[in-house]
Amino acid sequence: MTMQLKPGTRLYSAVCETELMTIRAPADPIAVTIGGVDPVLDAGERPGAGEVVEGHGGGSAMGKRYVDDAGTLELLCTKAGEGAPAVDGVLLGTKDAKALPASD
Amino acid sequence: MHLASLLDMVESGFSDRALLEGPDGPVTGADLGRLASGGATTLSPTGGLVYVGENHPLLPVAVFAAARAGVPFIPVNYRLDDAQLIELIDRYPDADVLTDEASAPRVGAHRDVRVLDDWLAALPSSAPIGEAPDDDTAVAVVLFTSGTTSAPKSALLRHRHLMAYLLNTVTFGGASPDEAALVAVPPYHVAGMANMFSNLFAGRRLVYLRRFDPDEWLRTVRDERITNAMVVPTMLVRIVDALAGRTADVPTLRSLSYGGARISERAVRDAVRLFPGVDFVNAYGLTETASTIAVLGPDDHRRAIESDDPDAIRRLGSAGRILPAVEVEIRDDVGTPVPPGVPGLIYVRGEQVAGEYATGSVLDADGWFSTRDRGWLDEGDYLFIEGRADDTIIRGGENIAPAEIEEALCSHPGVKEACVVGVPDDEWGQRIEAAVVLEPGASVAPEELVDHVRGRLRRSKTPDSVVIRDALPYTPTGKLLRRQVLQELSDDGGTPSTKRED
Structure with missing residues (x-):
């Protein structure tokens, strides 16, 4: 299933604890999954059953930025889980933000 | 992105x-979300949320309630006199007004106000789930410039500027659960807002000092097991004074950042010595740039203090390097970029650079913002700030930065603070005069200080006169009120221009 994302759209995994925040999104709808399964847009819609699909179990890590190759999509993980985010079945890579000393 | 997403x-x-x-x-984070959502339902959907008061442990509830309601948060300096305070608040006639207990009678005489504690105590426990605002081009925070050179201007920070700063500089969840940050800067200062947003983004507990006091600051760092703190230079100097040479007993403190105004290198060295093992960070930024745009990090501090590399030592007086997501250019008076080592006006550009007032944007066609600060870059891209362009002294056609002379004066062991200004002079256009505050118990003749500077800088940068003062005037957030010093020195009038052989 494709969905239209925009900055601020929250994604909740249907099969694990993962929660993602959309930082940057392409103009058109995309087929995003977490743990290989379509995510839901509201925590209350989580089915409460289901499993991470094989090959999508790499997990998500708090604070990591997940990006596509085109650089049009960026999802920030706000809650870690067992499932990994993907678009069109392809696992997303991570972008390493440069660590800066805390100035405030 | 919108602060509601934060x-x-x-x-x-x-x-x-x-x-x-x-x-x-x-x-907790869940509590904050619930409280802010409840708070949002109590606010008018237009106009804004004005806050007049000291820091408060639940200040973020008000700030995020405004974000959830889709209205700007407008913190106002509670130390202003009644007329100034009312003038600023009345720029926002439709805004809701929250105050602390102490400011309520003053503001309440003129506008309907709610006391923050009462508002918090009466927040609806379950808020209706409405559509969260997501227009990141809307104004998130309005801050008033300190008005040391003119009437305060309303600086506008839009959601996208503040979020760009966070996303480009802070790691979400980067703090471990035992970390805590102490906020000592007042809410109406950009650093107070940035302190709050970036520590919450990192997941670091926030502890607020209602108002700064050096002993209270030291006690709170120890008692609350503070790991990170940010202060303005006058606060750092007062903390060092309060320690009176003793090493600070703050075993949990890891990072201490300072910024918001100039500080003498000697004051930094004193602080580093009394806080062994603490990472020092110098941050340079402006209200109009949504906080920090350049950082001198802990390694830079260590190199400057431990090594004898002249470049490393010199860089302790710099603002460090510009953030990766911000561009900087030094330009001459006609707008042409200048090479490293040459001073000029500092221009910056980037996603976090707002450069906008209620009267309109001041960004140029290519998005550059003139900071109105003068400075220069060295070969290693370290940014040295000379001060406000308006404060530059022009003596006999030569541009002279007060900062360099002040630094030279402060390098004298008997000098605690210095302010150098250009006093109108028939012969030179401006002559250089200095007002200094001596270290407690020190006795130094003005002539000795003139000689001291002459030994370090060339003659044209040597003060024509030096007067000793008991104190220099500062704003509560540590900005030196140069105009006031200039006024006093000009009014003295009797000081004749020393005829010098240049």
Whole structure:
């Protein structure tokens, strides 16, 4: 299933604890999954059953930025889980933000 | 992105983590989300939320309530006199007004106000789930410039500027659950806002000092097991004074950042010595740039203090390097970029650079913002700030930065603070005069200080006169009121221009 994302759209995994925040999104709808399964847009819609699909179990890590190759999509993980985010079945890579000393 | 999304992230990432300490105990990320959503329903959907008061442990509830309601948060300096305060608040006639207990009678005589504690105590416990605002081009925070050179201007920071700063410089969830940040800067200062947003984004517990006091600051760092703190230079100097040479007993403190005004290198060295093992960070930024745009990091401080490399030592007096997501250019008076080592006006550009007032944007066609600060870059891209362009002294056609002379004066062991200004002079256009405050118990003749500077700088940069003062005038957030010093020195009038052989 494709969905239209925009900055601020929250994604909740249907099969694990993962929660993602959309930082940057392409103009058109995309087929995003977490743990290989379509995510839901509201925590209350989580089915409460289901499993991470094989090959999508790499997990998500708090604070990591997940990006596509085109650089049009960026999802920030706000809650870690067992499932990994993907678009069109392809696992997303991570972008390493440069660590800066805390100035405030 | 919108600050309402930041609140979503805090709720998601730190639902069980204590981030604030309220009157009824710890406030988790989930609590903050609930309280702010409840608060949003009490606000008028237009106009804004004005806050007049000191820091408050639950200040973020008000800030995020405004974000959730889709209205700007407008913190006003509670130390202003009644007329100034009312003038600023009345720029926002439709805004809701919250105050602390002490400011309520003053503001309440003129506008309807709610006391923050009362507002918090009466927040609806379950808020209706409405559509969260997401227009990141809307104004998130209005701050008033300090008005040291002119009437305060309303600087506008839009959601996208503040979020760009966070996303480009802070790691979400980067703090471990035992970390805590102490906010000592008042809410109406950009650093007070940045302090709050970036520590919540990192997942670091926030502890507020209602108002700064050096002993209270030291006690709170120790008692609350503070790991990170940010102060303005006058606060750092007062903390060092309060220590009176003793090493600070703050075993949990890891990082101490300072910024917001100039500080003498000697004051930094004194502080570093009394806080062994603490990482020092110097941050340079402006209200109009949504906080920090350049950083001198802990390694730079260590190199300057431990090594004998002249470049490393010199860089302790710099603002460090510009953030990766910000561009900087030094330009001459006609707008042409100048090479490293040459001073000029500092221009910056980047996603966090707002450069906008209520009267309109001051960004140029290519998005550059003139900071109105003068400075230069060295070969290693370290940015040296000379001060406000308006404060530059022009003596006999030569541009002279007060900062360099002040630094030379402060390098004398008997000098605690210095302010150098250009006093109108028939012969030179401006002559250089200095007002200095001596270290307690020090006795130094003005002539000795003139000689001291002459030994370090060339003759044209040597003060024509030096007067000793008991104190220099500062704003509460540590900005030196040069105009006031200039006024006093000009009014003295009797000081004749020393005829010098240049």
